[in-house]
Amino acid sequence: MKNFKLQAFLMMLISCHVVMPVAWTEQKQNASILISLVAAYYAYNLIPYYADQPAEFYVSHSYPHAQLWYEEMIVKYPQAHLDKKNFLHMRYGISIEKISWGVGGNNIYVSQVDLIYLESVYSKKINGQELSSQELDFLYLTEWALLHEAGHAELNYSLHAAVLALGCFTTLEIIKMVYKESTDDACKKSIESIVATCFADDVIKNYIVSAAMWMRYGAMNCLQGLSLGVLTTLWVRDQEMQADNFANQHAATDCLPIAIRFFEYFADQYQPSIDRIVEELKEDADFMSELAYFDIDIIDLIKSVTYFGKDPMHPSFDYRIQSIRDEIERRLEKGSQV
Structure with a gap:
């Protein structure tokens, strides 16, 4: 340390x-x-x-059965290199209740709620007790979630995120600096000439010019922040797609339908509000004609806007569902060719 x-x-x-x-x-x-x-x-x-990492951060410290499950996953998915990663339930600076599935370096973090349930379910499994369909589905879904986070770790997500953010910030800062230096004098003279036609008092003129220049700098900073946010969001979404692909490609076939149902459940939560918005917009004939002109499906449009507004860092539920279905279809085609 x-x-x-x-x-x-x-x-x-x-x-x-x-x-x-x-x-x-x-x-x-x-x-x-x-x-x-x-x-x-x-x-x-x-x-x-x-x-x-401190010993108490490791799942093995407090949840022995969950750790046994993880060790089973190490054997089951050698391509995920789980033996090179730490399975943790605590992290620096975050209360244990707020920890969710995530990755940092080679550390895979699991949420406390899922961990407690995993400890209980896997304890039943290794003791030979019959698991309910809900418990089996949970194990399959947890496998997919683990592989998703392992995919992030394989991509070295944390380090690349820091390097990308710093690189984007530095580039935008240099662009802003060069633009500011090259246009400041001309902009200030233009403002001074406009102000001079309206005010005679030098104090007032200087105050207005200074305020205008500060507003200009503020607008430039806002544009820089917005650009950084857009670039970072696009990169994170791409990383999430790649992590999904890693999980889809390597997860056991039984895991994939459960992952689809998981995302369908959340998609269904938004459907009533999406339907309501669509019905309201259909009453606007001009808006609908513009969509028709550009060949845009209104339902797809509202879904995309809704999902992005709720979670801009992840691909839409529909995209994630379809990517899993594509993987299932690929496996079926591959199986039929054998």
């Missing part, structure tokens, strides 16, 4: 000393300091993922 903190601190210092020498203007210096601070922030946030 101490070694990794030292590495993160050195990363911050290196980033400062690499960027700062070229900061020969105050504006460039401010940008370089900001970039260095962001680099340090991401480096520091990676520390918990790659540091040694």
Whole structure:
């Protein structure tokens, strides 16, 4: 842990000393300091993922039967390299009740609710007790969820996310800095000429010009933040799709229909509100004619907007359901060719 903190601190210092020498203007210096601070922030946030984990963080510490299930998954899915990953139920800085399925470095985190149920169900299984259909479905779905998170770990999600976010932020900050430097003088002169035609008092003119320039800087910062958010969201959605594909390709065939039912359940929760919006929009003839002109299905449109509004970081339920169905169909075709 101490070694990794030292590495993160050195990363911050290196980033400062690499960027700062070229900061020969105050504006460039401010940008370089900001970039260095962001680099340090991401480096520091990676520390918990790659540091040694306390013994009590491991599932094996408190949930022996759940750990036995995980060991079975290690054997069942060697392509997921689960033996190289930590199966944890606690993480730094987050209360145990708020932990959900996730990944950080080579750590796979499981939610407390699922873990307690998994401990109970797998205990019954290894003791030879008959499992209900609900309990069997839970085990199949948990396998799929585990492989989804393993897919993230295989893609080195945490490190790549930090590098991408820092890279996007740095690029946007440089673009903003260059644009600001190249247009500030002309923009200020233009504002001054407009203000001069309306006000004679120098104090008022200076105040208005300063306020206008600050509003300009604020708009540029908002645009930078929006651009960073869009780029990050698109990348995260792509990573989620790849993790889904990993789970779909490697999960046992029995797991796939259960995963479909899981996503169908959540899709059904949104269906009433989607139907209501669709019916209201169908009354707008102009809007419907525009959709028809561009060959856009109104139901697909409202579904996409609704799902994205609720969870912009994950692909839609329909997409995830269809991707699993495609994998089932692929396996059936492959089986028929054997």
